[in-house]
Amino acid sequence: MPFKFWKKDEKKPEPAPPAKPEVKPEAKPELKPASKAPAATPVKPAVKPATKPAAPTAKVVPVPKRTPEEIVTEVHRALVEFGLAVEATREVFKKRIAAKFGSLEDFERKMKENPQSIVTGFVVSWLGFTVPEKFDLGNLLYEANQRLSSFGMQVSATDEISVDEAQGLREATFTLGNEKVVLHFHNPREVFNEINTMIRDRGLRFIELETWSEDYAFMLVKSPNWDVLARGELVIVKAEETATDGECPECGSAIGERWVTCIACNSPLEA
Incomplete structure (x- = not known):
């Protein structure tokens, strides 16, 4: 086998590396300038309503007890x-x-x-007088004349007779000065109504006070304050001027507050 020792090994040229594909740089997206945010409306701080200073607490002054x-x-x-x-x-x-x-x-x-009962009863005992339901006319006139004598007046009654004993109806002739009146009456109220007619021009009047019983009570007054008496405060006076509390269920006449009987028909009233 022939030796080719004299020939040098020739290096074959290495193949050229494959060409790299040309890479184009990526196009960067165009950046738009950021739009400006709308300017924020300035917020005003909330105004607290002005508070009124607290009123000083009123001191409770105790009402002194009356003696x-x-x-x-x-x-x-x-x-x-x-x-x-x-x-x-x-x-x-x-x-x-x-x-x-x-x-x-x-x-x-x-x-x-019971202030009305207590004060009315005391006024009767102090300034007035009572007359029982079954009364003696002479005793009634004695009490009346005790008061009238201070004003130079006297009322007398004569010729008293019984007209109807079952109903208690009587008759008498009443005299004041030169004035004479023949009156039929059942009770003391009717007698004093007639006496009041006789003394009216003198500015005097016998008023009837409540007794809360079958008895009658009267006192002689000169200038009663009817507006106040009609309210029934402390003293209960029975008169047409104080009859401001409804009507009598029997006869329909006006009645007053806290009256026990009607002054027109003498019927008992509910309490």
Whole structure:
């Protein structure tokens, strides 16, 4: 086998590397300038309503308790306002109250139970008089003339007779000065109604007070305050001027507050 030792090894040229594909640079997206955000409307801070300063707490001043003497003084002042008493009798009034009830304190306690009954009853015992349902005409006129004599007047009655004994109807002739009247009557109220007619021009009047019984009570007054008396405060007076509390269920006549009987038909009234 021939040796070709004399020939040098010839290096064959290496094949050229394959051409790399041309890579085009990616086109960068065009960046648009960011649109400006609308300017925010400035927010005004909330205005707190002005608060009024708290009013100072009013101090509760306790009403001082009235003494029994003050209560008695107020009752007398009311009687003066009613036209049933005069201011000059205040001290006498206090003494009479203490004598009748034992003390001013006892009067105050009684007043809390039923002021109208207590005060009306006292006024009758102090300034008025009572007449029983079955009455003697002479005794009635004696009580009336005891009051009328202070004004120079006297009422007399003659020729009294019984007209209807079963119904208690009587007749008599009443005289005041030169005036004479023949009257039929059943009860004391009818007699005093006639006497009031006779003394009307003198500015006087016998008023009837409630007794809460079958008896009658009267007192002589000069200038009663009817507007106040009609309210039935402390003293209950039975008259047409104080009949402001409805009608009598029997006869339909006007009646007053806390009346026991109707002054027109004498029927009992519900309490």
